[in-house]
Amino acid sequence: MQFMLLFSRQGKLRLQKWYVPLSDKEKKKITRELVQTVLARKPKMCSFLEWRDLKIVYKRYASLYFCCAIEDQDNELITLEIIHRYVELLDKYFGSVCELDIIFNFEKAYFILDEFLLGGEAQETSKKNVLKAIEQADLLQEVNYSLSLSLPHAVFMV
């Protein structure tokens, strides 16, 4: 997979993950072009399109479009599966996820994606394992948080 984009029906980018090195300018250009192309498609149209020398696989969940770019020999259906799997993961993590969850916790959305895909390849096919890793990392984060907060608080109290 070359990259993954999440954007809203209004064309606002909500998440981007690039697995190929590109300049910011190029990324912006691609994003703009793809968002336009995908949004222009009618709802009853199929989820695949050929774009430059890539294949674009996208799917709409509520108000969010999930859009992946894959190479010529890649399997479109498994890419759809990856998108769906990611949505399921988000759903499990946030508890019936909505666009706002991703907007306000965008870093979490990235953490989940990074546990699921690495360098554009699926690294963990078990949902349970992905969620477990995220939970444990979060736990570690909270320990850190409480430590960092507790110390100044204590001083402040004195």
Next chain:
Amino acid sequence: MALKIVKGSIDRMFDKNLQDLVRGIRNHKEDEAKYISTCIDEIKQELKQDNIAVKANAVCKLTYLQMLGYDVSWAAFNIVEVMSSSKFTYKRIGYLAASQCFHEGTDVIMLTTNQIRKDLSSPNQYDTGVALTGLSCFVTPDLARDLANDIMTLMSHTKPYIRKKAVLIMYKVFLKYPESLRPAFPRLKEKLEDPDPGVQSAAVNVICELARRNPKNYLSLAPLFFKLMTSSTNNWVLIKIIKLFGALTPLEPRLGKKLIEPLTNLIHSTSAMSLLYECVNTVIAVLISLSSGMPNHSASIQLCVQKLRILIEDSDQNLKYLGLLAMSKILKTHPKSVQSHKDLILQCLDDKDESIRLRALDLLYGMVSKKNLMEIVKKLMLHVDKAEGTTYRDELQHTCNTKLCNCSTLILLRYISILVELTRLEGTRHGHLIASQMLDVAIRVKAIRAFAVAQMAMLLDNAHLLTGNMQRNGICEVLYAAAWICGEFSEHLEDPNQTLEAMLRPKVATLPGHIQAVYVQNAAKLFATVLRKHEGATDSQAAQETSQLLVERLPLFVQSANLEVQERASCILQLVKYIQKLQQKDVEVAEEVSALFAGELNPVAPKAQKKVPVPEGLDLDAWINEPPSESESEDEKPKAVFAKEETKHSRPRHTEVDEKELARRREARKQEQANNPFYIKSSPSSQKVYQDAPGVEHIPVVQIDLSVPLKVPGMPMSDQYLKLEEERRQKEKAEKKKKEKKKKREKHGKGKKHDSGPESEEDITPAHHVDIVTEEMPENALPSDDDDKDPNDPHKVYDIQGNLQDGSQVVVSVIFENKSDSFLKSMEFNVLDSLNSKLQRPEGAGPHDGLVVPFQLPPGVSNEARFIFSVQSIVMPQKLKGTLTFIVKSEDSSTHEKLDFKLHFTCTSYLITTPCYSDAYAKLLESGDLKSSSLRLEGVNMPFHHLLARICFHHHFSVVERIDSCASMYSRSIQGHHVCLLVKTADQTVSIDAKCDEPSLLGNVLDEIKQTFSQC
């Protein structure tokens, strides 16, 4: 210390966190940019603080802003600071920010190596995990080299969580630092049998990706993968393995045979569509690569086609689409199997999804045979009527146009009516194509001419119905064909009078010039037919009426702004007036008028000329005149001026060029052109390189007899160079001979001892090259070859040549090619004058006014315009910046755009290839007025004659004399400077001693020569 911490945390209470930022942005929809710029100021303040929590918060916010498209590269160092925090919370944010914002050009990346290494070996697996994840996004070749060993160690980590990440990231490392592949490969292979399924699947992933790039190295793993394929139940892994086999089979057909069985088993058993699809695709690929030697594969194909049928019949659009896509792959090798599902594919034409309809059309395109043609055409015609969506309709018409053309008369009749029907539809872009097909069919197939003419006459008669928006959609091109067919084959017309009338309607004047021209010409043909008809019926009244009609209508065309139309119209008008006079005297004129257009036009195959045998006794390569025996007649050896070398007279022999050699040269030239950035593929261009020319006779020599004087007298047409290679070579030979006859050459300037006419030579001006060096494209245009894909770069100036004229004028020919789909008009060419070089503008124009390009460009058309520059000093190269502005007219809008370019006037382009003979050359050098300079080129390993040919061609020199590996060369500038070279070669080293009466010109010419050889 404590106080500082307290202060930090108090500040923090007033800081915005990410949520506040997001909320803020959502609340400031009107002035988002302003709000964000204040936020960025705040973030800059926060980053200045020592508190890492504050910094991390700031970096987190920056990551969000980066996604919104703001530049945050200035904070790269702060990101590194947050990455190095010992706390996981911050480290995680730091690495996230880095993976989103860093790219290969980020210079702080090199500061991170040690930090990443530390994190990779952290006892906490999540620290390691975060570092690996981040690294996968921003790994650079340097990082890959420095960290390859650390990551390799991690592949054997005790925790599968780390192992699988390490295995996956190795792929990125291999890409960036290929040397790491060899040492890491044994371990990677080991991971294929890792007890953890996640690690195993990661290893399969990596090897599959590697094998896709270079399958050969992974053939040895086939047995192992075969085992995995039969044992694994994980569909993700299976898909990857099957894909891997797909990459391997073309190299090892036996593997393919072995694969068919397990793959067909999987196709039968699996319920996962993604796996089924992958299997079907791989089976198709395997069968294509086997193609022969597989007796029993029809069963497998049948199975695939059956399964695909199920996919296509599915209500899920995605499966339908993929099914059709895979079908089209089968079609290439097994068309019969696909044809039996024609019904299903025709059904898909009714699908509500345009992309599916396009796929189905694509398939039909390949399925048409004589038998099913009529049925498919009928179905397609129904669709043309109701088709919605422009791409689809264009595709549809394209299919009808190109594919359905078959050879039986009946079909052609149908074909013509299809073409005619197609023209009735608005919005097609294929006007050109339809027109050329109509012409093609009408010219080639006598039997259908009558039918075609009748149809075309109808079209002409109804032209006004279409004219509304015809101009825009390109359908008017069809009228070009219609007018020509009706004129040429007018004997088939039922009512030529009416058609004639239709062709002379005032509305015609709104058509593009080239079509009007055809109208006028063919009106004359029709006129001849009508006259004959009337005279045959002795109806002189009617004949005179027809003449009167022409006399009335033609003046409209005489006033046309288009030269061609004007010229033809006025010519024909006078003719008709004369005929009218004769008619009034009751003279029969029809025979004579018809004689004007007598003779049948026969189609000639493009290669026909080649098949004409050369008459016996004609030797195309033989001299027509006796070659002058120049060197022998010279009684005195020229003195060696550059070096004290013994000079011998030896004329390079003329080498016969055989067919093979020609082909080889042509190939080499194509290669050369392909690598030349100034070339647009397969466009005719003047830039030719004679790498393989065997001797000096292939050095381009000025062409005299072809020159067509333009407004500036004595200027040769630059498209001389556009002639075919052979043709050109023939002519050169002839010219060379002419030149050699004028043995006693005159030279300008200082060696003025000779007598023959300088004036005649003055006019010989070779086409010189002034190449565009850099083209600054519009912002959204891609450089070089990708141009043709980019619709935003409608224009490409691809070749500029300069013709030099009488010492101060340079004529630059610019070829404009419209590579876009839009119509370009109102082009204005402007150049920023320098003190030395000025674009000559018409009187009354200001010094910054642009020149109007005297033509418009329909899509795909190219044309050439010439611009005259006056140049004062020619001793320095010059670059002039210029701009072309133009209006892009597309179907529903027009925009004003511009294209920047640079004109490069090299010193070489001021030189004229001027032959010079040894005695004159020696005298010139002896005169002692010349300054000398020299140049050494190392590592030039081309044959000496190639080297000379190159200097001659690229730098407009001529060889005066050549002795073994030493040659003297001469050229003259447009202002009469002499440039003399002595070129010697030994052991890949070329030394050039040069003399010229203008040292800086010489220096620049030498620099340019050096440049030429550094490029090869």
